[in-house]
Amino acid sequence: MADLVAGTSELYGQKRSARFFFDAEPQELRWALRSADGAINVTIYKFPDIAVSPDLPDSDGTVMWQSTHPRPTFAHTVLVAAHTVLKEHGETGYLTKWAMHPYPVALVQDLRRLHMRDDVCNLPHDLSCP
Numbered sequence: 001m002a003d004l005v006a007g008t009s010e011l012y013g014q015k016r017s018a019r020f021f022f023d024a025e026p027q028e029l030r031w032a033l034r035s036a037d038g039a040i041n042v043t044i045y046k047f048p049d050i051a052v053s054p055d056l057p058d059s060d061g062t063v064m065w066q067s068t069h070p071r072p073t074f075a076h077t078v079l080v081a082a083h084t085v086l087k088e089h090g091e092t093g094y095l096t097k098w099a100m101h102p103y104p105v106a107l108v109q110d111l112r113r114l115h116m117r118d119d120v121c122n123l124p125h126d127l128s129c130p
């Protein structure tokens, strides 16, 4: 969750792409977010061996999933997802469930601020901040 929120926020700056991975030992599931013309492309690559794959280029992986969304829609969806997780578990519950990974309050607030500042979004924003 934190990686996805942070990765999305990165695309509001000069950066055109963000990457992070999930350790699905022995596999690596690598998420690549690419920003172009106001849209965000999401590609998830699978690599068979996480012991070596972090050094490999995306093209060596197998594409598991790919889709492109307008940035406002994507950011909004990520915020709603983050908000839903928080509502469901609360900060303490989240910490318990994802031991050692506190709910990324600051990251979510950052993304929300960028989304409200830079995106034209007509969806409701009653995502009260924690």
Ligand SMILES: [Zn+2]
Binding pocket: 072, 076, 115, 121, 122, 123, 124, 125
């Ligand atoms: Zn929105």
